[in-house]
Amino acid sequence: AYYTRIDKETCIACGACGTAAPDIYDYDDECIAFVKTDNNQGITAVKNEYIDDMIEAYQGCPTDSVKISEHPFKAASCNNQ
Ligand code: F3S
Numbered sequence: 001a002y003y004t005r006i007d008k009e010t011c012i013a014c015g016a017c018g019t020a021a022p023d024i025y026d027y028d029d030e031c032i033a034f035v036k037t038d039n040n041q042g043i044t045a046v047k048n049e050y051i052d053d054m055i056e057a058y059q060g061c062p063t064d065s066v067k068i069s070e071h072p073f074k075a076a077s078c079n080n081q
Pocket of ligand 1: 017031033
């Protein structure tokens with residue numbers, strides 16, 4: 001399985017990811033991207049039918065803000081992360 005999340009600190013709101021993978025990525029009020037399936041936590045496996053779109057988004061982001069992992073991302077709940 002694959003997991004994805006957006007690094008909202010580095011996203012420059014270019015809008016490419018939501019175009020490549022509209023079923024995964026959406027934009028907040030400031031046009032910064034996030035993963036809409038799990039509110040950008042990166043803990044919900046991406047559906048198989050969306051994997052190709054996810055990879056296209058990953059390759060197309062100009063700031064490498066689209067993150068992909070084969071494991072769930074850890075929740076950023078601690079101050080030391
Ligand atoms: Fe941001 Fe990259 Fe998407 S800059 S809007 S995460 S393609």
